[in-house]
Amino acid sequence: MKWYGASQRRGTLSRLAPDGKDVKAVTLYTHTFFLIEDGRSDEQKQPHYTAVGATPEEAEAMAFAVYQRAMDCNHAMQQKGPMLIECSHCGIQRRVLLPPAPPVAVTRKAERRFFNLF
Ligand SMILES: [Zn+2]
Structure with a gap:
């Protein structure tokens, strides 16, 4: 696989998976790429x-498929989390630093009025 303009990082993580009545730790492999800009x-x-x-090769193949899609993508970034945006087409993510949130206007609950019915 040829990666142009992307740095890569491999890693592992472990997750608990059901194993009969028990759970066992399963090691999964991660493959991260970063697109180098400017x-x-x-x-x-x-x-x-x-x-x-499940294997380093599988993780790399999955990452590479996204990488190829990302190369041809006119990214449509959408807010994914407080500090994360994600392209809804290719799935690539980017961290963002948001400006401080404006003060939230405190809205009072509408007061309930009770009318006596005659
Ligand atoms: Zn995209």
């Missing part, structure tokens, strides 16, 4: 994607 060195701010697979 020579920025801060990986945390670059578009990235992490695939998880």
Whole structure:
């Protein structure tokens, strides 16, 4: 697989999976790629994607499929979390630093009025 303009990182994580009546720890493999933009060195701010697979090869293949899609994508980034946006087409993610939230207007619950019916 040829990765151009992307740095990669492999890792593992363990999850608990059912094993009969028990649970067992299963090791999964992650493959993360970061698209390098403007020579920025801060990986945390670059578009990235992490695939998880049962083997390192599977994780890399999944990540590579997203990478290929991302290359041809006119990203439509949508808010995914407080500090995360995600492309709804290819699935690539990017961390964002949001400006401080404006003060939330405190809305009072509408007061209930009780009328006596005659
Ligand atoms: Zn995209």
